[in-house]
Amino acid sequence: MKGRPIVFKNEEMVLKAQELFWEKGYTATSLSELSAATGAGAGSLYNTFKGGKKELFKKSLYQRKEDLEDFKTVLEKSDNPIELIKAFFLSVATESKKSHFKGCIVANTIVEMTFINEELGNDAIDILKETEKLYTRTILSEQKRGNIKSKIPAPVLARHLITLWCGINTLRRVYPDKEILRQQIELQLQIIK
Amino acid sequence: MKGRPIVFKNEEMVLKAQELFWEKGYTATSLSELSAATGAGAGSLYNTFKGGKKELFKKSLYQRKEDLEDFKTVLEKSDNPIELIKAFFLSVATESKKSHFKGCIVANTIVEMTFINEELGNDAIDILKETEKLYTRTILSEQKRGNIKSKIPAPVLARHLITLWCGINTLRRVYPDKEILRQQIELQLQIIK
DNA sequence: TTAATTTTGTATCAATCATTACAAAAAAGA
DNA sequence: TCTTTTTTGTAATGATTGATACAAAATTAA
Numbered sequence: 001m002k003g004r005p006i007v008f009k010n011e012e013m014v015l016k017a018q019e020l021f022w023e024k025g026y027t028a029t030s031l032s033e034l035s036a037a038t039g040a041g042a043g044s045l046y047n048t049f050k051g052g053k054k055e056l057f058k059k060s061l062y063q064r065k066e067d068l069e070d071f072k073t074v075l076e077k078s079d080n081p082i083e084l085i086k087a088f089f090l091s092v093a094t095e096s097k098k099s100h101f102k103g104c105i106v107a108n109t110i111v112e113m114t115f116i117n118e119e120l121g122n123d124a125i126d127i128l129k130e131t132e133k134l135y136t137r138t139i140l141s142e143q144k145r146g147n148i149k150s151k152i153p154a155p156v157l158a159r160h161l162i163t164l165w166c167g168i169n170t171l172r173r174v175y176p177d178k179e180i181l182r183q184q185i186e187l188q189l190q191i192i193k
Numbered sequence: 194m195k196g197r198p199i200v201f202k203n204e205e206m207v208l209k210a211q212e213l214f215w216e217k218g219y220t221a222t223s224l225s226e227l228s229a230a231t232g233a234g235a236g237s238l239y240n241t242f243k244g245g246k247k248e249l250f251k252k253s254l255y256q257r258k259e260d261l262e263d264f265k266t267v268l269e270k271s272d273n274p275i276e277l278i279k280a281f282f283l284s285v286a287t288e289s290k291k292s293h294f295k296g297c298i299v300a301n302t303i304v305e306m307t308f309i310n311e312e313l314g315n316d317a318i319d320i321l322k323e324t325e326k327l328y329t330r331t332i333l334s335e336q337k338r339g340n341i342k343s344k345i346p347a348p349v350l351a352r353h354l355i356t357l358w359c360g361i362n363t364l365r366r367v368y369p370d371k372e373i374l375r376q377q378i379e380l381q382l383q384i385i386k
Numbered sequence: 387t388t389a390a391t392t393t394t395g396t397a398t399c400a401a402t403c404a405t406t407a408c409a410a411a412a413a414a415g416a
Numbered sequence: 417t418c419t420t421t422t423t424t425g426t427a428a429t430g431a432t433t434g435a436t437a438c439a440a441a442a443t444t445a446a
Contacts (some may be wrong), residue, residue: 163360
């Protein structure tokens, strides 16, 4: 292929940008910060991401959808997916302080974007709904297998996990404390039994 | 008192500003929008709120602390405060669609401010912790009276309500639906029994 | 009436915002 | 080697940001 060789790889830039967007949100993250973090100047940024800041954010958000796909694969291979989901929620408690303060970029975006940019807000909502679907399928299947005795409808239990996720991702900023978080997550996971 | 009479009352300006901050957050709300919403020009805005945008936001946030004080008074007068708290949570489900999209300005601020402005973030965290204290006191007292049989420590149950609050205030943007919200809130309130 | 005081409205400020323009750099293909 | 193509770095762009300067307006006190 002709042309000057690429030095700033698309994927690496997205990951650097994601970190910034995750911490500061869309509005408060400036192009100059993105430029400094990625190392790429405005020229490279706009050449790589023709849609500018918005496209870069979309890619950063979409990266989490791919992470979800990875988790889906792991769940499908497991013969006790419910325990895996519970372990995932509990693992949040032991993450770093910085992770606590960052929360979840998907949940953060839903909160930030509702009255700012409906398109980006809906992109985030879609990811959360996709996650919910995965939970619903898993719970329903495990109910049929008898691994979950609860008669509460699978969609309600799945939405409970989503609500817990959103709740914990705010609580962990108020209490970035392993023990407190573990206690609260355990309490709410008891509903899935 | 000497001087040209005030036409823009402090309280009214705070309420107008609060509405904007609640919807769009701190960063995305501009002074020109605040000026348009309150009707006051830059002159009046900066004369009334010497600290500018930041002070106006602080006042908007602090308004919710006063609302909390009102709720505290109602709870103290009640002989079944737990039912009042549960009714309050359930009442969220039937609010307007716009209210669903707005969520909670305190929770919103915690999410937005962590990496932007620690001071404003901590102001919001303080309000949430104050709310938690109110819940803890109420639950502990009702446990002693035998109105709550659960042996789960009052602080854990109180933090459960805070987590539920944060969770629901994101979920209601994903599902601004009366029935879904009622279902999820009811499920989680069963823990307080 | 006049002076003192405060609020209001408007013009303006420097700084920063996201984005674009464009030439130099660096490669491949002819 | 020369042309073509693409990326990169830098210098602009106009718009908007939060905040300030300041005179006119509107009141009270002297």
